[in-house]
Amino acid sequence: MKSQSSHYTGRRSRRGRRKRSGRGPSSPQTVNTPKTKLSFWQRIVAFFTGDKSPASSKSVPSKPADKPAAVTTQKEKISRKPELVEVTSPKLYVGNLSFDAAESDLVELFNGVGQVRSAEVVCHKYTQRSKGFAFVQMTSIDEARRAVQELHDKEFLGRKLVVSGAKTPDMERAA
Numbered sequence: 001m002k003s004q005s006s007h008y009t010g011r012r013s014r015r016g017r018r019k020r021s022g023r024g025p026s027s028p029q030t031v032n033t034p035k036t037k038l039s040f041w042q043r044i045v046a047f048f049t050g051d052k053s054p055a056s057s058k059s060v061p062s063k064p065a066d067k068p069a070a071v072t073t074q075k076e077k078i079s080r081k082p083e084l085v086e087v088t089s090p091k092l093y094v095g096n097l098s099f100d101a102a103e104s105d106l107v108e109l110f111n112g113v114g115q116v117r118s119a120e121v122v123c124h125k126y127t128q129r130s131k132g133f134a135f136v137q138m139t140s141i142d143e144a145r146r147a148v149q150e151l152h153d154k155e156f157l158g159r160k161l162v163v164s165g166a167k168t169p170d171m172e173r174a175a
Helices: 028-032 040-049 103-111 141-151 169-174
Strands: 091-095 116-123 130-138 162-165
Touching: 091 141, 103 116, 103 130, 103 141, 130 141, 141 162
Parallel strands: none
Antiparallel strands: 091 130, 091 162, 116 130
């Protein structure tokens, strides 16, 4: 019968770690091998791309030499031109608006062209930060057309505005 004091718990002491054979500095395995350790994410990428790295112990078939090991180029951001909508109502869409722009700034800007009925900067539901676009209601369709001609591509608070007719619900269904 075994006594409890000699019972092995499976824990090792933190003070003395066992040396493993063949892993010392005088070992022929480590003298010729470069010491490059991959990060966690590099190992994950290497696993899925099939790259053979010094840190991996499994033998994974390597890729042909003509293909790059990992894609390092980022996709270029494609600039999308805003859709210019014909002015069929006095309501205008104002895009590429500065996040610092207020409704009073828009009223002041558009009053130089015609009389403004209302201006509304669209804000995020929870943060109340501007989404970068607004709607301006002019008193007539002619004033709205003139506002588009004069203010489209005009710089306002450091950004070029996009001014066009606002889409109506009928236009959205037809598109």
